[in-house]
Amino acid sequence: MKHMERFKKMMRLAGDLDWIEKNPTKRFKLRFDKVDMVYLTKLELEKIKNETFEKPVLSINRDVFIFACYIGLTYSDVKALTKNHVHIGVDGNKWIYTRRSKTNTAV
Numbered sequence: 336m337k338h339m340e341r342f343k344k345m346m347r348l349a350g351d352l353d354w355i356e357k358n359p360t361k362r363f364k365l366r367f368d369k370v371d372m373v374y375l376t377k378l379e380l381e382k383i384k385n386e387t388f389e390k391p392v393l394s395i396n397r398d399v400f401i402f403a404c405y406i407g408l409t410y411s412d413v414k415a416l417t418k419n420h421v422h423i424g425v426d427g428n429k430w431i432y433t434r435r436s437k438t439n440t441a442v
Contacts, residue, residue: 336365380404411436 350358424430
């Protein structure tokens with residue numbers, strides 16, 4: 336929808352500047368569907384955190400998921416983390432400095 340929104344804006348501008356005779360997107364209406372976000376409760380997060388698994392790989396996945404929940408990064412952003420992303424902050428503590436893979440914004 337974001338691409339269509341930008342495209343409509345460009346078509347409107349092209350029409351205003353007389354680059355095109357007729358705006359092909361004029362009648363096209365964008366529909367944004369509301370999505371209810373679902374979040375884990377503290378109790379649900381604790382249940383996952385305290386779960387034990389027979390396979391070590393599942394325990395590692397759980398730990399990565401819990402870590403991602405606490406720091407607010409997506410799985411792909413956590414997966415891309417390296418030791419080079421950890422720096423000492425002004426408070427003397429270790430901080431993660433990286434960029435989000437989807438938006439390239441600093442976090």
